[in-house]
Amino acid sequence: MSKLRAAGISFASGHPTAYTQGLADHPDVEFVAQAEIPGETYRSDMAADFAKQYGVPHYHDYAKMLDELRPDVVSLCAPPERNPEVIVAAADRGIHILSEKPVAATLADAEAALAAVAAAGVVFSLDAPAACFSRPLMDAHAQAASGAIGEPRVAYCHVLQSKGPRYTYTVVDGKKIPARYGELQNHGPYGFLAVAKALGQRLQTVFARRGAFFYEHYREAGHEDMCLATCTFDAGAVANIVVGRTPTLSLPTTDFRLEVIGTAGSIMVDDAMGDKIRIWGPFADTDDPFERGGMTHQYYSPPITLAYIDDVVTAIQTGRRPRIDAADALDVMRFVDGCVKSSESGQAVRVKRGEQGRGT
Amino acid sequence: MPELGAAIVGCRAVAPLHAKAIANVEGVRLVAVCDRDEEPARQLAEPYAADVLSDYGQLLARDDVQLVHIVTHDELHAAMAIQAAEAGKHALVEKPVAMTLDEVDAMIDAAEAAGVKIMCGQSRRYKPKFAAVADAIRAGRIGKPAFARMSSPASPFWTPEQWAAHHYDAVRGPEWLLMHNGMHQFDYLCMLFDSFPAEVYTVSYPGQDWLRVHEYVAVSIRFENGAIALSEDNRIMQPGGHPFHCDCYVVGAEGTLDAGDRQTFAMATYTERGLDFPGAWVSAGEAEAAFTGEVQAIVDSIREDREPEIPLAFSRQVLRALRAACKSFHTGQNEIVAEYVEASS
Numbered sequence A: 001m002s003k004l005r006a007a008g009i010s011f012a013s014g015h016p017t018a019y020t021q022g023l024a025d026h027p028d029v030e031f032v033a034q035a036e037i038p039g040e041t042y043r044s045d046m047a048a049d050f051a052k053q054y055g056v057p058h059y060h061d062y063a064k065m066l067d068e069l070r071p072d073v074v075s076l077c078a079p080p081e082r083n084p085e086v087i088v089a090a091a092d093r094g095i096h097i098l099s100e101k102p103v104a105a106t107l108a109d110a111e112a113a114l115a116a117v118a119a120a121g122v123v124f125s126l127d128a129p130a131a132c133f134s135r136p137l138m139d140a141h142a143q144a145a146s147g148a149i150g151e152p153r154v155a156y157c158h159v160l161q162s163k164g165p166r167y168t169y170t171v172v173d174g175k176k177i178p179a180r181y182g183e184l185q186n187h188g189p190y191g192f193l194a195v196a197k198a199l200g201q202r203l204q205t206v207f208a209r210r211g212a213f214f215y216e217h218y219r220e221a222g223h224e225d226m227c228l229a230t231c232t233f234d235a236g237a238v239a240n241i242v243v244g245r246t247p248t249l250s251l252p253t254t255d256f257r258l259e260v261i262g263t264a265g266s267i268m269v270d271d272a273m274g275d276k277i278r279i280w281g282p283f284a285d286t287d288d289p290f291e292r293g294g295m296t297h298q299y300y301s302p303p304i305t306l307a308y309i310d311d312v313v314t315a316i317q318t319g320r321r322p323r324i325d326a327a328d329a330l331d332v333m334r335f336v337d338g339c340v341k342s343s344e345s346g347q348a349v350r351v352k353r354g355e356q357g358r359g360t
Numbered sequence B: 001m002p003e004l005g006a007a008i009v010g011c012r013a014v015a016p017l018h019a020k021a022i023a024n025v026e027g028v029r030l031v032a033v034c035d036r037d038e039e040p041a042r043q044l045a046e047p048y049a050a051d052v053l054s055d056y057g058q059l060l061a062r063d064d065v066q067l068v069h070i071v072t073h074d075e076l077h078a079a080m081a082i083q084a085a086e087a088g089k090h091a092l093v094e095k096p097v098a099m100t101l102d103e104v105d106a107m108i109d110a111a112e113a114a115g116v117k118i119m120c121g122q123s124r125r126y127k128p129k130f131a132a133v134a135d136a137i138r139a140g141r142i143g144k145p146a147f148a149r150m151s152s153p154a155s156p157f158w159t160p161e162q163w164a165a166h167h168y169d170a171v172r173g174p175e176w177l178l179m180h181n182g183m184h185q186f187d188y189l190c191m192l193f194d195s196f197p198a199e200v201y202t203v204s205y206p207g208q209d210w211l212r213v214h215e216y217v218a219v220s221i222r223f224e225n226g227a228i229a230l231s232e233d234n235r236i237m238q239p240g241g242h243p244f245h246c247d248c249y250v251v252g253a254e255g256t257l258d259a260g261d262r263q264t265f266a267m268a269t270y271t272e273r274g275l276d277f278p279g280a281w282v283s284a285g286e287a288e289a290a291f292t293g294e295v296q297a298i299v300d301s302i303r304e305d306r307e308p309e310i311p312l313a314f315s316r317q318v319l320r321a322l323r324a325a326c327k328s329f330h331t332g333q334n335e336i337v338a339e340y341v342e343a344s345s
Helices: A016-024 A044-054 A062-069 A083-092 A107-120 A135-146 A183-199 A216-221 A302-318 A326-345 B015-024 B038-048 B056-060 B074-086 B101-114 B128-138 B160-166 B175-193 B286-303 B312-331
Strands: A004-009 A029-035 A073-076 A096-100 A124-127 A152-161 A169-172 A175-178 A203-211 A226-233 A238-245 A254-262 A265-270 A277-280 A290-292 B004-009 B028-034 B051-053 B067-070 B090-094 B118-121 B145-151 B197-205 B216-223 B228-234 B247-252 B255-258 B268-271 B274-276
Touching: A004 A016, A004 A062, A004 A302, A016 A029, A016 A044, A016 A073, A016 A096, A016 A302, A029 A044, A029 A062, A062 A083, A073 A083, A073 A302, A083 A096, A083 A107, A096 A302, A107 A326, A124 A302, A124 A326, A135 A183, A135 A254, A135 A265, A152 A183, A152 B145, A152 B216, A152 B228, A175 A216, A183 A203, A183 A226, A183 A238, A183 A254, A183 A326, A203 A326, A203 B197, A203 B216, A226 A326, A226 B145, A226 B197, A226 B216, A226 B228, A238 B145, A238 B197, A238 B216, A238 B228, B004 B015, B004 B056, B015 B028, B015 B038, B015 B067, B015 B286, B028 B038, B028 B056, B038 B051, B051 B056, B056 B074, B067 B074, B067 B286, B074 B090, B074 B101, B074 B118, B090 B286, B101 B118, B101 B312, B118 B286, B118 B312, B128 B175, B128 B247, B128 B255, B128 B286, B145 B175, B175 B197, B175 B216, B175 B228, B175 B312, B197 B312, B216 B312
Parallel strands: A004 A029, A004 A073, A073 A096, A096 A124, A152 A238, B004 B028, B004 B067, B028 B051, B067 B090, B090 B118, B145 B228
Antiparallel strands: A152 A254, A169 A175, A203 A226, A226 A238, A254 A265, A265 A277, A277 A290, B145 B247, B197 B216, B216 B228, B247 B255, B255 B268, B268 B274
16 A cells, blocks of 8 residues: 655644654655645744755645645644644545644634535544543443443543643744643543543534633633533533543542443543553442553553554545544534633523535 | 530431530530420430430520421421521530521521521531542542532331331432432532532432432432532442441542441542552441531531531522422433422512
8 A cells, every 4th residue: 555645734833743743654654745735934934954864855845745745634723713724635635634622712603614625535634642542431332332331421521731821822933822722622622522421422513611811811811721611412422521620739630520420330541540440330239340452541651652543544545534533523613612602691502403414 | 615505406317426526516505495395305415425316496495405407307407497587595516507598598597686696517528438538629639520429328128117107208219319419419518518519400219119319319410510420329228238338539620538337448549649548447437527527527616616617508509509400300301400490579
């Protein structure tokens, strides 16, 4: 099988050194170029160095690169406002896409971009591997899907990360400015996807309470550092998802917890348990769970990133869906958008589904 | 100070814990128990050589009873507490304090008129682990709390007959779980945040077809001081299938606190000083300690002639939030607690 020809587009947002580099280093991939989005200069010097490191050309206009090199797949690490134009441009050219989260700055923009993806029939995946690709979470999702705990009914997930205020600022032209988005868009995709994959159901309603409890500049920018989202799903399950940036430097990096309760047992994944998931039931005689080892659940760790990249590469090669597909990416946007609208209106928001809903 | 005579009305459920707690508190003695069914009453009374009665009026007429523990069905709490007050007896009332705000108001009036103490027994507060959590918060160990998750213990799964004995005559919904179990979470969160709920939004999972009571209910709360919280009550699980007993997770301005039952340690805090396990202990005997704590609280208020540690006015605020949460389930709306009024008012 010939290698996939891959290119990177933008270093202006997210984690290009994880995803673009992970793609570039994949054994089935030939990295052919790094490109910029005109006007997005943040970290362009890093992008240039990256191109130099891989011995590939550094384009200042991604469209020119797409037309000249026609890569098979691109890794997009741009601010959400700029994602849709690049996604549409790549999809229209039949190019597969890995995109940083979220897909777009607005739900309407995401719907339009992912409609182009659906029309073109290209593979699309979202850079949120921590939601699905750690060994404990893959085990948990597989166990839930297999019926090991009966019918999943209730889930709870929290994704709380410290290291503030380090990641609550963006550096533009050497100046610190408040990050473009709050923690809902940073960590919401992880919590939502971890829950949705465990429940195997589609989002129906969202109610959210947001607040800037710890960071004054978030408050001034209207961003949240904590969000509690209460969700219902189309087959009746309910879930609560908590995401946030805690102020202390001592919360060990990320505190991630997923609990799924079914009719015949329950599953827990918890950073405090290291590389374990615990599964209780069905109808066990004791409280002793059985534990399954695996990769430690840790954000941006190389094994998780590589598992994600490998999943997308395999999806492109075989024509199967990636583990996080366009429908998931759109539901992430529906979740984030629903949280914002709910907290603004003070009431629950019912998710509207169009062509990009279930099954796409 | 002469010894206080205590009595228990309603001899099932947690009545044995009340009896044990009375025995644990100095200066108070169980003198009588009362139940329409003789057998549970006899079993409860025997270890303490207490008298067995079947008539509540006769119990209240006894001169050797100064404090009545009301451990009957939820909908009887208010009326029996008022009867006790009118008979000049103090009362420790199992949760929920009452079913309606009007009932609590009548309890407050009755207690004031009779000059007696009435307190709702919120045993969660007095569980050593959760008392330690509250102490840690009050001591500022994690700074001002911004978010908390409280999830209830998963009680042993009940048979249809057991459920039938506790059903409210309500429409199918989460009221039972909210009123019977949720009051623990709400009361504790109010104490933890030193604030009352301003807004509540409720979702639930309906559960088995034969069960009118919803098996899971979650309430998203915004407190008057701006903090947010999640209260969960859960009876989904079959025997052996539930690991989640009672979780308390609090994020503060200066750290995070995790005190779930599932851990091998009792409580962990993450602060700038790092990970700490203050006051680690095993949880065996926590229920007895909790009930002893609440009995001690009302006995102290009686002896010192002061307001009980959990004033009825406080429990009224908690109940109001719970009733608003019940309403939220039916309306599907985020309910403003201050705007909640009883349908009959």
